[in-house]
Amino acid sequence: MNYKQSDIKLFKGFIYHQRNGRIDHFFKNTTHAILINLKKNQNNNQLKHPTLFSIDKFNLFSWSSSIHGSQQKKISNECLYKFIINLITTSVNEKRKIYEVKLLTFPKVLGFGFNPLSIYFCYNNKGLLLHSVFEVRNTFGDIHHYILKNTQQNGDSQKTLKKLFVSPFYQKKGYYHLYSKQIDRKILTSVKYIIDNNIVFSASMDLKEIEFKNLNILKALITFSLFPGKIWINIHLQALFLWLKKVAFYKIPKSEKIKHSFGNKVSSNK
Numbered sequence: 001m002n003y004k005q006s007d008i009k010l011f012k013g014f015i016y017h018q019r020n021g022r023i024d025h026f027f028k029n030t031t032h033a034i035l036i037n038l039k040k041n042q043n044n045n046q047l048k049h050p051t052l053f054s055i056d057k058f059n060l061f062s063w064s065s066s067i068h069g070s071q072q073k074k075i076s077n078e079c080l081y082k083f084i085i086n087l088i089t090t091s092v093n094e095k096r097k098i099y100e101v102k103l104l105t106f107p108k109v110l111g112f113g114f115n116p117l118s119i120y121f122c123y124n125n126k127g128l129l130l131h132s133v134f135e136v137r138n139t140f141g142d143i144h145h146y147i148l149k150n151t152q153q154n155g156d157s158q159k160t161l162k163k164l165f166v167s168p169f170y171q172k173k174g175y176y177h178l179y180s181k182q183i184d185r186k187i188l189t190s191v192k193y194i195i196d197n198n199i200v201f202s203a204s205m206d207l208k209e210i211e212f213k214n215l216n217i218l219k220a221l222i223t224f225s226l227f228p229g230k231i232w233i234n235i236h237l238q239a240l241f242l243w244l245k246k247v248a249f250y251k252i253p254k255s256e257k258i259k260h261s262f263g264n265k266v267s268s269n270k
Contacts, residue, residue: 007037013207038081038101099125185209
């Protein structure tokens with residue numbers, strides 16, 4: 001299988017988290033992510049992939065559409081593609097036709113997985129990126145979609161109010177600068193959390209495509225780049241470190257009814 005032309009791709013890279021303020025905190029982790037062409041995956045899981053990877057079935061690596069999209073109900077493979085298109089067209093009054101949607105997310109390992117951030121890249125029929133949708137999920141079961149309208153093919157920073165309570169170490173205030181771009185076989189993403197014009201937290205991913213084959217899946221497990229529950233465990237481990245550093249802890253608010261919001265281009269002087 002020619003992985004350069006595959007409709008499902010495997011990426012390897014690093015995640016960086018930086019907390020700024022009275023108490024600084026930084027960590028870096030290796031990770032693997034997958035990029036799935038949702039348009040091609042509408043009909044009976046037609047995407048080709050290694051035997052150690054499955055869609056909606058248990059395997060060493062797997063992916064399930066049911067954990068994405070809507071918080072109110074599970075979404076099938078066929079519906080996720082339509083859900084994202086409908087979300088954009090009805091929310092931002094998009095007149096241009098979205099032809100293809102690709103989802104960047106983390107695979108499950110041995111049936112277990114957690115995706116704090118997934119990104120949908122939405123293209124027209126000429127391959128022009130029209131929108132990016134940041135799907136943010138917290139460990140309390142809430143989900144929010146930040147919809148960004150791309151004005152540059154190389155990506156541009158988008159500003160949006162923080163709508164979802166993600167961490168008990170931050171209040172639900174301030175705003176994000178969100179950024180993502182895909183160049184050749186690389187994907188870069190960045191989230192900057194800003195309060196009172198100060199960057200209090202930043203997270204980024206630097207990913208490079210590797211061949212999607214059984215050997216690389218096994219390597220990910222052997223090197224502990226990805227293992228069952230890694231993201232979930234690491235979130236709570238870092239929370240423990242922050243608690244030991246006596247970082248302020250905030251009460252979890254009630255869930256928001258609004259599940260999507262929109263970004264605006266950030267001017268150069270911000």
